Amino acid sequence: MRTVTVVGASLAGLYAARALRSQGFQGRLVIVGDEHHRPYDRPPLSKDFLKGETGQEQLALADAEEIAELDAEWVLGTRAAGLDDEGRTVRLAGGRALATDGVVIATGATPRRLPGPELSGVHTLRTLDDAQALRADLAGGPGRVVVIGGGFIGAEVASSCAALGHDVTVVEAAPLPLLPQLGEEMAGVCAALHGDHGVALVTGTGVAALRGEPGGRVTGVELADGRLLPADTVVVGIGVRPNTDWLAGSGIAVADGVVCDAGCVTALPHVVAVGDVARAGGSRTEHWTSATEQAAVAVHNLLAGATLMAHRAVPYFWSDQYGVRIQFAGRRLPTDTVRIVEGSPEDRSFLAAYERDGRTTAVLALNRPRPFMKQRRELMRAAQPVAS
């Protein structure tokens, strides 16, 4: 394999590039990214960066020394427009075509938006540019912020906005935020964090429309139940759509993500997919840790020309909101029971175990990083295939 093209220059793409070099690939390495920025870390965008406590420099995932070591050709600010010739040509917006022997698809995902005309003051948060725009909008002094969607992005933005002195309301269509991820009892504890810090949480109602003159600024959010929430700024955090449109006509199967096996390999052995865009082994995860882990597995298989390794990690994610660190690991089913192992939900500091047939399937911690880590390790050990 003489040329490998990594399409996507964020976390998963960078880790794939690192893996290519560390696993001995000495050929031409091209990294294509639609943003103008070198790879940066997204998790702080909704937290310290939004609060102005972290600058752009601290977000860099690779320093100048590493960029030089990677010895890659960076094609930034350029969107991939197509994958042709059975995955041997990456077509770029603007017409340039890159001949390649291997492809790593790491194009990530794009936030879902609400239908309706464009209004200023309405934001999504995914990229550094998004975060800068929102930060600038919030700098005008205390205002009314409505966050649509109570998931982790929404909750973190609400927490940051409250810390900045804004009057914040979170709107969640489901009866509770994070219900599918955490179950009713624990989702209830996490939802209570909003109220602890003076943020209103409106649940069980969707959004009917955003109010505002077309071409002007948003003035409010009209809920499906008829209520109207006045707003100076609206942040929409209602999930993402994997960036697969550019693969239309490529022959690569797409179904809410790039369909690939548990080793991140598509039907073409020289095309692999990693990170938020990959539907690997039947599921798509949007977690920081899995993006980094998948890259090593995918590159191993890409260089081998066959699926020799599978990615079977225990899912792990975390969130920081209102000074509380929430960490979750494992695979929980709706029928699992949950038990507080130590601490207490009232204190917002505890470790909880999800259990099924006497086995621990997942763990959740609020402000208990140490015992959480121990439990996560045990889940990882239990998930290892038994050596024969």
Add this chain to the structure above:
Amino acid sequence: MIPVCHLTDLPAGESVRIDTAPPIAVFNADGEIYAIDDTCTHQDASLADGWLEGCLVECPLHAASFDLRTGMPTCLPARRAVRTHPVTVEDGMIYVHHAAEEGTAA
């Protein structure tokens, strides 16, 4: 010189954070006492909460790993070292000698 705790209060495999500015994490790695800056150089997480294995501590957030003896990261995502601080034990009491701001171990 900052008193930490009695040696008997920090058994092997345990760690403690002291609230200096910036905070320092003190570890008992199988009988050897080490002190390093507590905050992971990758992102805001306390290494005193990390996973101790031999002379390595793994960050609880992103699994960056540091060598307690040198402060050097042993794997990604961390690429910058944490500072190490000299430790002494006198009359059963652990003391940390705060390294000067510019004195990195790396």
